[in-house]
Amino acid sequence: MQKICPLFCAFAASLLFSAVIGVRSDKGILCGTINQNGLGKIPWAMALYHKGQYFGGGSLVTPGLVLTAAHIVLGKSAGDIKARAGVRDLLSGERGFLVEDRQVVKIISHEAFDYISGGNNLALLFLDSPFELKAHIATICLPRSSEQKFAGRSCAVFGWGKRAFPDDQPMLTPQKIDLPIVEDAQCQEQLRRTTLGPNFLLPANVLCAGDRDACSLFGGSPLFCSLEQDPLRFEQVGIASWGMGCGQENVPAVYTNVAKLSDWIAPHLQQVLSIPGDLVNSMLSEPRT
Structure with missing residues (x-):
């Protein structure tokens, strides 16, 4: 052009x-x-x-x-x-x-x-x-680069998820849940210990967060971390995608990696x-x- x-x-x-x-x-x-x-x-x-x-x-x-x-x-x-x-x-x-x-x-x-x-x-x-x-x-804010890494950072997800797995209605008040970002290899290993089995591979362009998974109806909710250069402001690093049940311990939830798809x-x-x-x-x- x-x-x-x-x-x-x-x-x-x-x-x-x-x-x-x-x-x-x-x-x-x-x-x-x-x-x-x-x-x-x-x-x-x-x-x-x-x-x-x-x-x-x-x-x-x-x-x-x-x-x-x-x-x-x-x-x-x-x-x-x-x-x-x-x-x-x-x-x-x-x-x-x-x-x-x-x-x-x-x-x-x-x-x-x-x-x-x-x-x-x-x-x-x-x-x-x-x-x-x-x-x-x-x-x-959105990530500046597709190469940004977030593993080890403390972040949060915010939305109107279910309280527990059997519930069919979301909580009326929103929840803010603090979550650490989990390394891909560690996340994949933890998910392989579930019913997904030992051959499970993380899909493209995702990241994992938390020591337990998120409940349904959180889908689409933002996962955000404080900006490294300005801790009082935040950037969205993930989108709530899926998990194994609801609140299962030692099982991270899977989020779309916003930076990789920028x-x-x-x-x-x-x-x-x-x-x-x-x-x-x-x-x-x-x-x-």
Whole structure:
């Protein structure tokens, strides 16, 4: 592609990269910032509803785009899904809290998603209009590089999972569970001791976390770690994918590795940058290739 504006395009490209990693919103709110006021303390956490029924979690990565797991939207129509931000609990809308809903207009799942293994388990939900960012509704930072390593770091998953395996309803209040990231080799060995058997191989583009697995209905929820250069802010390293049961000890849960799939995510972000309210897109003079 011919470069017709090398200086300006370089500047615009740097702004696009900043948007991809969520450095700063157009309201001056830094990505990955916890809401210290309590309401919507994890402001990037999204509750997803299908025909009015909660079915999984997600994260706000730009004002008009939600990152989630492909397996929870499989077979669902975009028109039947709404994304809710600012959720204090699953009854927030009925209790008058400051929640906001957006209609999903398009779903893009990774073309190499493998439902059996959970490989490449991620999807992007495009919203009908962007959220206005504020203290209790904000974006999460994304990893800067596909080569980032997270093993040994202490992170957390946040969402509305089941309390125990037999339950068929999620907990009304969200749970934040602190989890260490587990080395791939150790995770694979631990999972081989389960019913998966001694020949089990970790699927593509995953990471493991915790000394016990997560319960269902956490699917799509963000796994996030503090930024190494700014411990008071956070980046999303994983998406809750699957586990062996619910709360099983010495069995890590498996998450989609967001960093390894950043090259797949980034081109799709440009599709939402022209939404009113995001000032970055208006400065792009040519599409990213």
